[in-house]
Amino acid sequence: DTGVSQDPRHKITKRGQNVTFRCDPISEHNRLYWYRQTLGQGPEFLTYFQNEAQLEKSRLLSDRFSAERPKGSFSTLEIQRTEQGDSAMYLCASSHREVWTGELFFGEGSRLTVL
């Protein structure tokens, strides 16, 4: 399978705990994006990387959220001191900057439930 993979697919945690999600993009893609999606809404942009550089962060990304892509391949999204409002689907997508077609290739998401 050469698509975008995300892990874990589901995470249930208690309020105040930290969680980390991992995304492995399509191998030749140099751009990686994180989005958050709540029920009935479109994906909301959080942040994106080109190689290892984080190019843009949304104001939605509070200081409890941190994303990294240390070697320009996989990425992690960490949420510290989770709140119930963090419950959502966290989507990762990748694309190739030099072969820009507008298409983002999405993974199947990591669903977070904060109790």
Place this chain on the structure above:
Amino acid sequence: GESVGLHLPTLSVQEGDNSIINCAYSNSASDYFIWYKQESGKGPQFIIDIRSNMDKRQGQRVTVLLNKTVKHLSLQIAATQPGDSAVYFCAENISAGKSTFGDGTTLTVKP
């Protein structure tokens, strides 16, 4: 005046009919527009895109229309099939940066 299709959160059509899904975008500087399909429990999947210098683009059974004057985008699906049932999102993009998604439309195809 020109009629602009309204965005509807849900759309129900009969199998075999044509479907039209509408979207209003917000940024006049957007130069790329994309339609995605999202099935339950899955990530969005690319359907078709259009650049701002075009007003129509056709794919297999799908057509996207762009009206920059009123910042409106539509997706037409011909001969809608049960497998087309999903949530459809439009997205806008500026200079190959991030894509901003609109509100979705849930399409239900009745057999």
